[in-house]
Amino acid sequence: MSAPLPNALRARFQEYIEEGLSGRAAALRLKVSAATGARWARQVRTKGHAEPAPQGPPRGRGKLAAHQAFLKELVAQDPDITLFELRDALAAAAGVRVHHSSIANLLSRLGFTYKKSRWSPPSAVAPR
Incomplete structure (x- = not known):
């Protein structure tokens, strides 16, 4: 999905609507499509503004939200536990099957x- 059009453009559109222009006429002035103008005009009439709606899924309601404490506890008990071991422990304890990258994303948010191991540049005297 593409990014929403700028709020400054939407504010100018709202000003045109409040001046009495139709959605199509305001859209023509701002060089946006007539369908967008009609949609924004309806939004201005019903909500009082033409701000974009939030995009994407709501945050914090994934499969793992209920199991954060369990995963934190496992990591606290064994800091060297792997993502695959966490995945298997979660499946055994709660019956929840998720991809290990989902667990990695949750742990990084927490x-x-x-x-990683420290990288050092090759020595000038060491053979290549």
Whole structure:
């Protein structure tokens, strides 16, 4: 889905509607489609503004939301536990089957990080 049109454009559209122009006429002035003008005009009439609706799924209501404490506890008990082990423990304890990357996303939102080994540049005297 593309990004919504700017709020400044929507505010100018709302001003035109409040001046008495139709949605189609305001859309023509701002060089947006007539369908967009009709939709925004309806939104201005019903809601009083033409702000974009939030996009995407609502945050915080995934499969793992109810199991955050359980996963935190497992990581606290064994900091070296792998994502696959977390996935299997969750499936065994609660019967919830998820992809390991979903667990990684949740842990990263909770502030857990994975520290990789330190990289050092090759030495000037070491053979290549």
